[in-house]
Amino acid sequence: MCDLIIFFLFLLRLPNAQTHCSIFLVIFFINSMSIPFVSRFLSSSIRPKNPGSSFTTLSVTNPVEKYWIHLDSNDPSIEKALTKVGAKLDSSCVKEVINRCNSANQSPILGLRFFIWAGIQREYRHSSYMYNIACKQFRINQNPNLIRDVIDAYNLDNCVVNVKSFKIVLNLCKEARLADEALWVLKKMIDFNCRPDTSAYNAVIRLYCETGRVDEALSLMEEMSLSNLYPDMVTFVSMVKGFCDLGRVEDASRLFKVVNQQGCSPNVVAYSVLLDGICRVGNLEKGLNLLQEMENEGGVCAPTVVTYTTMIRSFCEKDRSMEALTVLDRMEACGCAPNRVTISTLINGLCQEDQVEEAYKVIDRLAAKGSVSKSECYSSLVVTLLRVNKFEEGEKVFRRMLVSDLKPDGVACSEMLKRLCLKEKRVLVAFVLYNEIEKLGFAACIDSEIYSIMMDGLCTESHLLEASKLAKSMVQKSIQLKAPYVQNVVEYLKKAGEMELVSRIYKVNDG
Template identity: 55%
Template sequence: MSLFSLTRHLSFSITPKTSKISTLHFATTSLGEKLDAHLQNSPNNVEKTLNSLAPIKLDTKYVNDIIHRWSLNNLQLGLRFFIWAGDQPNYRHNLYIYNKACSLFKIKQNPQVILDLIETYKLEKCVVCADTFKVVLRLCKAGGLADEALMVLKKMPEFNIRPDTTAYNLVIRSLCEKGDVDLAKKLMGEMGLIDLYPDMITYVSMIKGFCDVGRLEEACALFPVMSVHGCYPNVVAYSALLDGICRFGIVERAFELLAEMEKQGGGCRPNVITYTSMIQSFCEQGRTTDALSVLELMEVRGCAPNRVTASAWINGICMNGQLQDVYNFIERVVVRGSVSNGDCYSSLVVCLIKIKKVEEAEKTFRRALSSGMKPDSLACSMMIREICSEKRMLDGFCLYEEVEKTGCLSSIDIDIYSILLAGLCQQGHSAEAVRLARSMLEKRIPLRAPYVEKIVEHLKNFGGKELVTELVSMVR
């Protein structure tokens, strides 16, 4: 039973448009049959009908397939399914699927769709709960809709639902991310009026919010308030404040706060995230000497740098043109065993490409390969893409084959295959193009639509008609 047949019954007072893509199917025929049968009798209250079919086994791929299909045919229906799915037991939307929903449903471009949804729940007298609203609030947060999130929060009592601390936190975080810290502060004050109290998430959101707009004193002032309410500052709260202080370049105060965290000990003791955040902030400001001081202090305290620390430091000193210092650092951390050679050199290659030192990046990349290192997928993708952008398709293909021998291609950007194949075809490298095309078929790597015409035309001329047929069948 296809999804197309379901959209005829799951309508949201919007006429479905004819889709140009192939029909996606439910995981089982029986589920489709059940939906059809039930929706014929109750076409309006989608949630009630879906609930009658529970339990439905959900996962991210399943939800993604359905919302993709319905975003093309019936946006509001897809949105209602998405909200319903996020409220089901044994399944929770992750950040990826929230961002995907924002994109498919064009939430940022049309925020009114959120308020229309809430109004529809009210008109149809849908049975919704606090968790339903939290899914909506998380969607608002993912879409950057702070004002709409606040309106949704204020609508909850109309459904006889009392907002809890989690609901308030979602809106407060959205407001802080928008930069509206005064309204967020006011909302935090309102919590006490309904016997709710801010928790660590509330305070950390406010600390970050004040720091983001440069109101550091107000961020500092929250710490004694937290303690009075029995919410004692921990490493997360201190690190949020420290990050703000570092970003505004108040070096002396940053080291004072770091010392204070050490003195407090316990749950306030700085961790690798704390130190890495400081290093990253100082490097971004060109304060590599201060960043080095943090790195040394970190090691003295017995906190080993991780891959993110190494990447932040490598990026910072690369930006300042101190390449020799980069190699010295890599040797230092690799010897101590906290970060691998491959991770360090991958970060270096990515950074060199970003600062347009492509020749140096390629030398570094090839040196890493010849030394038996395994660059990560980002470094591999960026390096091959950069070579292709210079129209050096044979070089790109040879590097592709070298990387393939190391086993690093499993997570490489699949766009690279189409870009490289199109370039080989255009430049008349028939043998290499056919080899790459066959490799794509073996790996089930689909052609990207923008490159199909160029690739098909040339491959046919190379005598690969059967190859073309198979490749086209996997076009995305």
């Protein structure tokens, strides 16, 4: 609201202030109403009432169907129609509708408009998972012009588009990593009488930073002040990270000076990013100095788990994991508890340098303190040992966990079984181990892909008894057999006469 007033005052200073003002007041009025209200208002007063596009029958109860009817009816005011539907929105509904748009060979613009419309509804918010789904479904990466097309479509159909809609589009750009399109969208906002805010700028700036175009990001940041917007900590962190990713640590540090001069103190996130950048260019000693400064400064700068973990990781990556241990000491001395990431980073570094004994020591020491459980520590150890090709040791640890009632996590179980099946070619052993995991009640965390791999292996080696046992267990748990393994498995089971099992497998796979 405050921003709006500033903008209003800004407009008053322009030569043709009166026109601007009246436009502004209209926008202001519309913006302050909720979208459903606006469209109700518009549709009852302007549009003729035709509640019956002939498709709308009373028998349609499924939300997906209800929305789909309107998308399939070629009505240019899609959004108004959608708003009138009033059916419950959730992610599975959104997913299904856009899925259907694509399979029905409808224009992707239609599906996109639905997606954007859904995202601005009060009772619903797109998760980042949904943005990912949308990008894949509409193949936005392959067709970046869709972004421009959908905005143009709004223009053509005279749609009321608000800032929130633009945010959805910007988020799509972010997911698809389309910096230029995002900037285009940002510039386009003004045509729809929408004023980009700091978060809109931040989205674009971040995209430019992530794609290595930091200098363009910098000029966008400077442009913000022309719209009476001020870069905030998020803007600043993006810029610092952008420079650091390019190894331009000096430029990143210079930003800190500017911020300090403006009387702001960069927070721990900003410093942590800088610390990471300094370490990445190989200057670990300078990194340690910065860490020291942060500790001395305290307050918003006080190092957190993430800061210390970054420092630890840097030492590990430079094959100096024994020194990483001293950072751990320091961290604990400062009262900062290591978390799971800290531990796996350390374990990883130590094992890579053949210091497995030290890894055990660290685990004993940390598990005693209790900020990370023994189960988590040993799970990390198992995964690491497999990764650094110390399989026997990993298997030993894994089995010891099972007999001492330490629950291995999903990644540890999955990696163990996968390795036994694929590289070690010990499918039967994997199957027996799986049964043990199951008996202990830990099987729920196993990746569904692993079942398929085990199934495939058992069939290939003609272990009929075990294969049918596993298949039954999969059917019972509704775990799908993944596509690449279907043929081999089904062929084998058919040959063995397990026709019923095959049909049950197909049933699971068809959903």
